[in-house]
Amino acid sequence: MPLLKDGQAIDDPWAALPETAPVQDGTTEPALDVDLIVTLDQWRAKREALLQRNGRLGLRLRSDQSPAEIASDLAHFDLIALEFPKFTDGRAYSYARLLRERHGFSGELRAVGNVLRDQLFFMLRCGFDSFEVASHESIAAWHAAISEVTVLYQPAGSGPATGGVLGGPLGRARAVAAE
Amino acid sequence: MYRYDEFDSAFVKQRVTQFRGQVARRLAGELSEDEFKPLRLMNGLYLQLHAYMLRVAIPYGTLSSRQMRKLAHIARTYDRGYGHFTTRQNIQYNWPKLEDVPEILEELAEVEMHAIQTSGNCIRNVTADHFAGASADEIEDPRIYAEIIRQWSSLHPEFSFLPRKFKIAITGAPNDRAAVRLHDIGLQLCRNDAGAVGFEVIVGGGQGRTPIIGTTIRKFLPKAHLLSYLEAILRVYNQLGRRDNLYKARIKILLQQTGAEAFARQVEEEWVHLKDGALTLPAEEIERIEAYFAPPAFEGLPPSDPAFDVRRFEDRDFARWVRSNVAAHKQSGYAIVSISLKPEGEAPGDASAAQMEAVADLAEAYSFDEVLVSHEQNLVLPHVKLSDLPKVWDKLVAFGLATPNIGLVSDIIACPGLDYCNLANARSIPVAQRISQRFRDLNRQHEIGDLKIKISGCINACGHHHVGHIGILGVDKKGEEFYQITLGGSADENAAIGKIVGPAFSYDDVVDAVDSIVDTYLGLRQDNEKFNDTYARVGITPFKEKLYAAA
Ligand code: HEM
Numbered sequence: 007m008p009l010l011k012d013g014q015a016i017d018d019p020w021a022a023l024p025e026t027a028p029v030q031d032g033t034t035e036p037a038l039d040v041d042l043i044v045t046l047d048q049w050r051a052k053r054e055a056l057l058q059r060n061g062r063l064g065l066r067l068r069s070d071q072s073p074a075e076i077a078s079d080l081a082h083f084d085l086i087a088l089e090f091p092k093f094t095d096g097r098a099y100s101y102a103r104l105l106r107e108r109h110g111f112s113g114e115l116r117a118v119g120n121v122l123r124d125q126l127f128f129m130l131r132c133g134f135d136s137f138e139v140a141s142h143e144s145i146a147a148w149h150a151a152i153s154e155v156t157v158l159y160q161p162a163g164s165g166p167a168t169g170g171v172l173g174g175p176l177g178r179a180r181a182v183a184a185e
Numbered sequence: 186m187y188r189y190d191e192f193d194s195a196f197v198k199q200r201v202t203q204f205r206g207q208v209a210r211r212l213a214g215e216l217s218e219d220e221f222k223p224l225r226l227m228n229g230l231y232l233q234l235h236a237y238m239l240r241v242a243i244p245y246g247t248l249s250s251r252q253m254r255k256l257a258h259i260a261r262t263y264d265r266g267y268g269h270f271t272t273r274q275n276i277q278y279n280w281p282k283l284e285d286v287p288e289i290l291e292e293l294a295e296v297e298m299h300a301i302q303t304s305g306n307c308i309r310n311v312t313a314d315h316f317a318g319a320s321a322d323e324i325e326d327p328r329i330y331a332e333i334i335r336q337w338s339s340l341h342p343e344f345s346f347l348p349r350k351f352k353i354a355i356t357g358a359p360n361d362r363a364a365v366r367l368h369d370i371g372l373q374l375c376r377n378d379a380g381a382v383g384f385e386v387i388v389g390g391g392q393g394r395t396p397i398i399g400t401t402i403r404k405f406l407p408k409a410h411l412l413s414y415l416e417a418i419l420r421v422y423n424q425l426g427r428r429d430n431l432y433k434a435r436i437k438i439l440l441q442q443t444g445a446e447a448f449a450r451q452v453e454e455e456w457v458h459l460k461d462g463a464l465t466l467p468a469e470e471i472e473r474i475e476a477y478f479a480p481p482a483f484e485g486l487p488p489s490d491p492a493f494d495v496r497r498f499e500d501r502d503f504a505r506w507v508r509s510n511v512a513a514h515k516q517s518g519y520a521i522v523s524i525s526l527k528p529e530g531e532a533p534g535d536a537s538a539a540q541m542e543a544v545a546d547l548a549e550a551y552s553f554d555e556v557l558v559s560h561e562q563n564l565v566l567p568h569v570k571l572s573d574l575p576k577v578w579d580k581l582v583a584f585g586l587a588t589p590n591i592g593l594v595s596d597i598i599a600c601p602g603l604d605y606c607n608l609a610n611a612r613s614i615p616v617a618q619r620i621s622q623r624f625r626d627l628n629r630q631h632e633i634g635d636l637k638i639k640i641s642g643c644i645n646a647c648g649h650h651h652v653g654h655i656g657i658l659g660v661d662k663k664g665e666e667f668y669q670i671t672l673g674g675s676a677d678e679n680a681a682i683g684k685i686v687g688p689a690f691s692y693d694d695v696v697d698a699v700d701s702i703v704d705t706y707l708g709l710r711q712d713n714e715k716f717n718d719t720y721a722r723v724g725i726t727p728f729k730e731k732l733y734a735a736a
């Protein structure tokens with residue numbers, strides 16, 4: 007699956023911890039220095055062992071798992087992957103904004119699952135910065151998707167509104183003041 | 186009236202270009218119908234029984250004559266010469282071709298219109314009182330805030346994939362003409378004890394298969410916090426609203442399952458974080474938008490006009506029309522004119538291109554270039570001088586637009602029903618047509634007085650049957666069309682859900698049943714009692730007895 011980050015298709019440097027892999031078992035365990043994405047269940051079950059690793063840790067959350075549930079653990083993660091089981095399930099948009107704007111999460115925020123070209127614009131604005139995309143559309147098409155609309159009425163994770171009652175010089179000044 | 190600034194125009198134009206690309210990808214087969222569906226829905230394009238249907242937003246129901254002429258032009262050029270005004274202050278075109286749609290959107294953009302967010306699980310076109318800016322009972326013009334909400338909700342990055350569609354209505358008057366208690370969020374402008382103007386916030390109303398009257402979760406919300414509070418409500422709903430069952434996905438079900446108090450608490454907890462942040466409305470910006478809706482340059486006129494009085498005295502048809510279709514204006518010497526789109530035997534809400542143009546001409550000449558669209562599927566000329574009423578009437582008569590039946594028994598709301606809709610159990614429009622034919626005697630209609638009949642072809646309630654004084658619901662009995670009747674519903678400030686009167690009636694019998702109910706009412710009403718007051722006083726039994734006596 008291609009991974010989009012900073013406008014490029016890149017090889018994913020992260021590995022997922024297999025569902026069944028026991029962290030202590032030297033045979034199936036990923037090397038200690040591999041960057042590893044774990045599920046919430048894995049994190050809860052193997053927290054201490056995971057913290058002993060040398061690689062970075064990422065957390066993958068289902069759309070019914072709110073980041074608020076583990077707000078106090080967020081400092082352990084360099085990446086959070088939020089699932090879109092169907093593109094119509096929009097819960098992760100709120101989670102992303104909460105992670106960025108309320109919990110101060112500054113690591114990589116990855117959209118995974120049913121991530122479609124025409125959702126990218128919304129995702130970026132909510133604070134996602136990497137995208138696991140199923141489609142093999144050209145990178146150019148993805149670029150187009152995020153530059154088609156540049157007029158933003160609302161402040162959101164990615165920045166202030168650019169016009170309307172909340173934008174303009176006034177809105178921008180206030181958005182800065184509020185940060 | 187609100188005029189787009191460069192920013193708004195750029196926004197709509199970019200969206201048209203974007204959709205043009207999406208249509209091209211669909212036509213080229215790069216997008217499947219499944220993948221195209223959410224994209225076309227975000228641009229108001231539905232697939233119906235026979236063809237695509239394009240739903241165009243009329244923000245807060247307000248049109249200039251230029252915009253109305255454009256709607257007429259589109260009806261003539263890309264459709265079959267007419268459009269359909271809906272209960273949500275939209276206009277629908279029933280026969281556009283997919284490849285024409287980008288062109289239509291382009292034409293709409295020229296007059297600052299679009300079809301964005303008229304469908305899909307997003308925040309829909311915000312609706313407002315259709316007497317906004319004109320009625321005497323108004324605290325402030327609700328369109329100021331509807332416009333502010335329009336901006337905030339346009340392509341909202343967080344709320345474009347909600348559990349279900351989301352409808353917001355707003356009224357500036359205590360007499361609620363916008364059905365604010367029957368929307369996902371209803372906003373009622375009000376004053377607090379200190380005299381400041383703000384909003385009562387009502388959440389979780391709705392119709393459909395589970396009709397519910399909304400609950401007030403905040404009695405007074407200062408204006409500056411409007412958007413942060415809405416964002417808090419939407420954020421709670423987006424995270425907690427049900428996504429496992431289409432029929433339980435509206436916010437009304439969340440409110441019921443959480444409990445109104447607990448829900449209100451969740452909203453307040455979220456709001457603590459958002460309040461006073463980047464969503465706070467600066468007073469200068471509210472004033473800037475307010476200026477767009479400033480009252481037009483009314484002349485100082487006496488409260489009566491001799492020419493008007495003479496015509497009323499001499500011409501009984503004119504006088505009758507004035508009685509039902511003309512309402513009091515806040516400005517002395519002016520009146521509010523409602524234009525009925527419910528002539529006898531026609532489909533409620535339909536208007537031909539020529540009729541739209543006639544209304545545009547009238548608005549330009551006599552109503553400060555303004556037309557409003559009501560959720561009862563009629564049009565309104567909000568600011569007409571009393572002395573101009575005879576001229577306005579003459580022209581309306583010439584275009585078949587002077588039916589004197591606003592608020593009366595033939596001013597029926599009906600959904601598309603089996604004639605257009607693939608979910609329907611039964612026809613709606615022909616029932617409306619037959620009722621209007623049965624009550625064709627206009628004097629009798631006037632004698633009956635205010636009476637709201639609303640018809641839906643299935644339980645989705647697009648025709649608002651739950652809140653009709655007389656509600657009619659199409660049901661399917663062993664493959665045959667039947668109609669269940671409810672009594673006592675209301676969509677105004679006394680919002681109520683109607684009660685089922687008894688076994689359903691066949692297509693042939695339903696008009697007789699309505700007639701019988703009206704007869705019972707006329708026999709029992711005291712003085713000028715309204716239908717729902719009589720019903721409240723005598724209960725359902727007398728209606729029932731008469732209805733089912735023969736059986
Ligand atoms: C012909 C195709 C149509 C279809 C398939 C359709 C479908 C539906 C469905 C499924 C619902 C229930 C939504 C829910 O409760 O979550 C609904 C509700 C509603 N529809 Fe339609 N509809 C159609 C046409 C219309 C038209 C033409 C209008 C306006 C005149 C309209 C106005 C409404 C309204 C006001 C509701 C009220 C329920 C609410 O939002 O609480 N619909 N429609």
Ligand code: SF4
Nearest residue numbers: 600606609642643647
């Ligand atoms: S009420 Fe039912 S029949 Fe009527 S338009 Fe809505 S979905 Fe169709």
